[in-house]
Amino acid sequence: MPSSSSRAVLTAAxxxxxxxxxxxxxxxxxxxxxxxxxVEIELRDGEVVGGTQRVEVGLDDEVELTITSDVDDEAHVHxxxxxxxxxxxxxxTTTFPADIGGMIPVHLHxxxxxxxxxxxx
Amino acid sequence: xxxxxxxxxxxxxxxxxxxxxxxxxxxLWQVAWGAGIAVxxxxxxxxxxxxxxxxxxxxxxxxxxxxxxxxARAAALLARLLVLTLSVLAVWSAFAGSDSPNRNLAPVxxxxxxxxxxxxxxxxxxxxxxxxxxxxxxxAAAGWLRRRMxxxxxxxxxxxxxxxxxxxxAAGVLAFLWLELAYHDxxxxxxxxxxxVVAGALLLAGALRYGRRWLRTADPLGALxxxxxxxxxxxxxxxxxxxxxxxxxxxxxxxxxxxxxLVLVTLGGTTFDGVARTAxxxxxxxxxxxxxxxxxxxxxxxxxxxxxxxxxxxxTRASARITGDEPTVVADRYVASLLPIALAYAIAHYFxxxxxxxxxxxxxxxxxLARGWDLLGTAAWRVDYRLIEPTTIAWxxxxxxxxxxxxxxxAAHDRAIEASDARTALRGQYPLLAAMVLYTVGxxxxxxxx
Numbered sequence: 001m002p003s004s005s006s007r008a009v010l011t012a013a014x015x016x017x018x019x020x021x022x023x024x025x026x027x028x029x030x031x032x033x034x035x036x037x038x039v040e041i042e043l044r045d046g047e048v049v050g051g052t053q054r055v056e057v058g059l060d061d062e063v064e065l066t067i068t069s070d071v072d073d074e075a076h077v078h079x080x081x082x083x084x085x086x087x088x089x090x091x092x093t094t095t096f097p098a099d100i101g102g103m104i105p106v107h108l109h110x111x112x113x114x115x116x117x118x119x120x121x
Numbered sequence: 122x123x124x125x126x127x128x129x130x131x132x133x134x135x136x137x138x139x140x141x142x143x144x145x146x147x148x149l150w151q152v153a154w155g156a157g158i159a160v161x162x163x164x165x166x167x168x169x170x171x172x173x174x175x176x177x178x179x180x181x182x183x184x185x186x187x188x189x190x191x192x193a194r195a196a197a198l199l200a201r202l203l204v205l206t207l208s209v210l211a212v213w214s215a216f217a218g219s220d221s222p223n224r225n226l227a228p229v230x231x232x233x234x235x236x237x238x239x240x241x242x243x244x245x246x247x248x249x250x251x252x253x254x255x256x257x258x259x260x261a262a263a264g265w266l267r268r269r270m271x272x273x274x275x276x277x278x279x280x281x282x283x284x285x286x287x288x289x290x291a292a293g294v295l296a297f298l299w300l301e302l303a304y305h306d307x308x309x310x311x312x313x314x315x316x317x318v319v320a321g322a323l324l325l326a327g328a329l330r331y332g333r334r335w336l337r338t339a340d341p342l343g344a345l346x347x348x349x350x351x352x353x354x355x356x357x358x359x360x361x362x363x364x365x366x367x368x369x370x371x372x373x374x375x376x377x378x379x380x381x382x383l384v385l386v387t388l389g390g391t392t393f394d395g396v397a398r399t400a401x402x403x404x405x406x407x408x409x410x411x412x413x414x415x416x417x418x419x420x421x422x423x424x425x426x427x428x429x430x431x432x433x434x435x436x437t438r439a440s441a442r443i444t445g446d447e448p449t450v451v452a453d454r455y456v457a458s459l460l461p462i463a464l465a466y467a468i469a470h471y472f473x474x475x476x477x478x479x480x481x482x483x484x485x486x487x488x489x490l491a492r493g494w495d496l497l498g499t500a501a502w503r504v505d506y507r508l509i510e511p512t513t514i515a516w517x518x519x520x521x522x523x524x525x526x527x528x529x530x531x532a533a534h535d536r537a538i539e540a541s542d543a544r545t546a547l548r549g550q551y552p553l554l555a556a557m558v559l560y561t562v563g564x565x566x567x568x569x570x571x
Contacts, residue, residue, distance in 0.1 A: 052407060054400060078141035079506055101511040102473075103143030121145050121511060 036062045037098075041115050043069040043086075043108075054117045057098045065106070066093045067115065075115060077106050137394050138232030138307045139222055139481075140474050144398075145511050147518060147568040155519040159526045159561045163554045166530045174539035176372035176532065182356065182365025190362050197252040207234075208255040208317075210489050215314025219491035222308030223481065226489040231313050232301060233478045235342065237471040243346040244464050247355035250346040256321055257336055260328035281331055285338035287379030291386050293320070293341025295426070298390035302397060303418035305411035338377070345387055348374060349464055351457060352528075371532040372539075374457035381456045384463060385433055388560075389426030391466040395567035396425055429560075433459070436556035444541050444549040454540055455553050458532035462560055465525020469518040469568065473509070480504045518568055526561040530554060 037057050042049040057063055067075055069086040076083055077094075079102065084094050098104075104118040185193070207230065215227035222228045243250060251257060267273075300316055301307050328336050338344055350356075351370040356363045396402055397418065406414055434448075437455060441448040480502070487500035494500065537550040 047408065052403075081503075100142075100506040101145065102506065103145060105141060105143070117143075119145060 034060060034062070036064055038064045039066070039116055039118075041065070041067045043067065043071075043073070043115070045070070046113070048113070048115055052114050052116060054119055057118050057120045059098060059101055059120055061098050061120075062095060063098050063118065064093060064095050065116075066091050068092070074109055075106060076109065077104065079104050137397075137470075137474075138236075138301045139228045140233075140478050141223075142473070142477060142506060144470075144473050144514055144518070144568075146570050147515050147565070149569065151515060151519050152565045152569050155523050155565050156562045159523050159565075160558055162523075162527050163530055163558055166534055166554070171535075172538060174372070174535050176369045176535045177539065179369040180356070180365050180373050182354075182363040184358075184360060185355075185362045185364050193362055197249065200249070200253045201258055204253040205255045205258045210486075212314055212317055214485075214489040215310045215317065217490050218310060220310055222310065224485060224488075224491050225310035226482075226485050227310045227313040227317070228308045229478050229482045229485060231317065232307070233471075233474055234482055236297070236301070237467065237475050238479075239342060239346050240349055240464060240467050241475070243350040244352040246350075247353040248347050248350035248357065250340075250343045251337055254336065254340065254343060256324045256328060256340065257333055259325055260333050260336070263325075263329055264333070282334045282337060285335070285377065287338060287344055287377050287383045289339055289379075290341040290344035291379050291382040294345055294383060294390070295386050297341065298386070298393075298422060299419065302390060302394055303415055303422050305415045305418075341383075344383060348380070348384065348457075348460055351460060352464060368461070368528050368532070371457040371460060371528075372535060374460070376453040376456050381433070381452045382430075384456050384459050385430040386426055388459060388463045388466060389429040390422065391463065391470055392429055392564065392567070393422045393425035394470050395466075395564065396421065399567065399570035401570070432556050432559060436552040439552035440549045443552070444545050446540070451549075454536050455533050458529045458536060458553070458557075461525040461528035461532065462557065462564075463525075465521045466564055468521040468525075469564065472517050472521070473514045476509055477504055477506060480508070519565065522561055522564050522568075526557060529557050533557070 035058060037055065039055050065077075065084070067084060067086055068091040069088065071086075071088050073086040074083060075086060077096070079100055080096060082094060082096060084092055086092055098118065098120045101120050104120055106115045106118065107113065108115060184190075211227045211230040214225050218225045218227070239250065300312070304312070306312060324336060324340055327339055331339075336343060337347065351374045352368050353370065354364055354367045356365065356370055356373075397406075402421070406417055409417065434452065437452040438448045440446075440455075441451040444451070446454075481504050483497065483499050484502045484504070487497040488494045533550055533553045537546040537553075540546065541549060
C-alpha cells in the first residue's frame with residue numbers, strides 16, 4: 001500500500017511534468033509574417049490539375065491566389081468570404097492578407113469541389 | 122515559401138453538418154506531451170488513488186436552498202418555452218428559408234446548438250433535456266387536451282421506464298451520426314428539416330402511446346444527454362434539486378441493456394469525425410461522386426464505431442477474466458467511465474464549431490426566413506473568426522482530452538474497487554486503463570492531422 005509520502009512524490013512528479021509542459025509551450029510554430037505565398041491552381045474539366053493541395057500559410061502573410069479555369073466559373077474563399085470570378089482560359093489573381101487562422105477551404109462556387117486548403121497558422 | 126504539401130479532401134464544404142473553417146492540426150510536441158501525461162497519470166493512478174470507493178457517497182450531495190429550487194423551476198419553464206419556439210422557427214426556416222446552410226436556422230440549430238450544446242450543457246447543468254424537450258412539451262400539451270376532452274392518459278409509465286432499453290436510442294444516435302458525418306449534404310436545410318420532422322413525429326407518436334416517461338429512454342439525444350448529465354454537479358432527486366461535486370455522479374449511472382452500445386456509438390462517431398478530417402481520408406474520398414462519398418463515409422463510420430467498440434469489449438472481457446465476473450456485467454460496470462472521454466472528444470472536435478457557428482446562430486436567428494428581417498439586431502453581424510486564437514483552440518483540445526482521460530481513469534478505478542476486493546480490483550482495471558490510454562492517444566493522434 002503506497003504511503004502518503006510516495007503519494008506526495010507522485011503528485012510532485014505530475015506537477016513537474018505539467019510545469020515543463022507549460023514552460024515549453026511558446027515558440028512552437030514559426031512566426032514569419034508578411035511573406036507572400038503564391039498559390040497557383042489550374043482547373044480543367046471540373047477537376048484540379050495535380051489534385052487538391054493543402055498549403056501552409058503563416059498568419060498575416062499575403063496570399064497571392066491565381067486560378068486558371070478552362071470555363072467561366074466562380075470560386076469562393078470561405079471564412080474570408082472572398083468571391084473570385086473566373087474567365088475561361090484567363091488566369092485570375094486575387095491577393096488578400098491571411099489574418100484569420102485555421103483551415104480555410106477554397107471552393108468552386110459556394111460548395112463545389114475544393115480547389116485548395118489553406119492552413120493559416 | 123514552400124507551397125503544396127499534402128493532398129486534401131475535395132469533398133463538400135462542411136464535413137460535419139455546418140462550419141466552413143476547420144481546426145489546424147495540433148503541433149506534434151503538444152500531442153506528445155498530452156499523450157505522455159495521460160500515460161503517466163494512468164500509471165500513477167494504479168498506485169496512488171484511493172482504496173475505498175468514494176464517488177457514490179460523494180454523489181449524495183445536499184439539497185439546494187429553496188429559493189434556488191424555485192429559480193431553477195422558473196428557469197426551466199422559460200427554457201421550455203424558448204426551446205419550443207426555437208424548434209418551430211428552425212423547422213419553418215428549414216422549409217421556407219434560404220437553401221444555403223449559412224443563412225438557414227435549421228442546420229446550425231440542429232448540429233451546433235442541439236448536438237454540441239446539448240452535450241456540453243447537460244454535462245454542466247445536469248439532465249435538463251426532459252425539462253425543455255419540444256417533443257415532451259408537445260406530448261404534455263396533447264395529454265392536457267386529451268384529459269380536457271375526457272380521454273385517458275396512457276398508464277404504465279413506471280414499468281416502461283424500468284424495462285426500457287437504450288437500444289433504440291443507440292440506433293437513433295447512429296442515424297443522427299450517419300446524417301451528420303456520412304451523408305454527402307448534411308447541411309442541406311430541407312434535409313435537416315425532414316430529419317427533424319420525421320424523428321419528431323416518431324417520438325411524439327411514441328409519447329402519445331406510451332406516455333411522456335417513455336421519452337426518457339427512447340429519445341436518442343435525451344438518453345445520451347441524460348448519461349452525460351452524470352458529469353454535472355446538479356441532480357434532481359426525489360426531494361428536490363441536489364448539488365454535489367462535479368464528475369462524482371458517474372458512480373450513480375445505472376446502465377440498461379443498450380447503454381454500452383449508446384456510449385460506444387457516440388464515442389465512435391466523434392472518433393470517425395476526427396478520422397474524416399485527416400489528409401489520408403481526404404485522399405481516399407477525393408474525386409468521388411456525392412453518393413460514392415456517402416457510401417465510403419458510411420463504411421468508415423461503421424468501421425470506426427466497430428473498432429472503438431471492439432477495444433472496449435476486448436478490454437472488459439480481459440478484465441472479466443481477471444476478476445471472474447461476467448463480461449456483460451463488467452461492460453456495464455465501466456461504461457460510465459467512458460462518458461468523460463466521450464465528452465472530451467466532443468469538446469476537442471467541436472469547441473471551435475461552438476464558438477464560431479454559435480455566432481452564426483445568433484446572426485441567422487435575426488433573419489431565419491431570409492426575408493431581410495432583423496429580429497435581434499444581429500442580422501448585420503459577421504462571424505468573428507478572431508474571437509479565439511488557434512493556439513487557444515489547440516490548448517482546449519489537448520486539455521479536454523487529457524482531463525477526460527484523467528476523469529475516466531478515476532471513475533474506472535472507483536468502479537473497480539467498489540466491485541471487488543482491493544487486489545483483484547487493481548488488476549481488473551488494467552485492461553480498462555490500457556483501453557483508455559489507447560482511446561486518448563488515438564484521439565490526440567487524430568488531432569495531428571486535423
